Amino acid sequence: MYICICHGVTDKKIAQAIDDGATSMRELSKELGVGTQCGKCTNCTKKILNEKLIEI
Numbered sequence: 001m002y003i004c005i006c007h008g009v010t011d012k013k014i015a016q017a018i019d020d021g022a023t024s025m026r027e028l029s030k031e032l033g034v035g036t037q038c039g040k041c042t043n044c045t046k047k048i049l050n051e052k053l054i055e056i
């Protein structure tokens, strides 16, 4: 599922970036561009981040 339409980023890509070591919204923004344009994906990305970090 696409989370960030502006940059064509899927939930899988976000999950992969977290598995690869990203631990903050800032890192995900830098790596994937999420939240850097319209910002609509920010909340959803944060939710994925928090859920994944709990798993780790």
Ligand code: FES
Pocket: 003, 004, 005, 006, 007, 033, 034, 035, 036, 037, 038, 039, 040, 041, 042
């Ligand atoms: Fe991610 Fe617009 S949907 S910045």
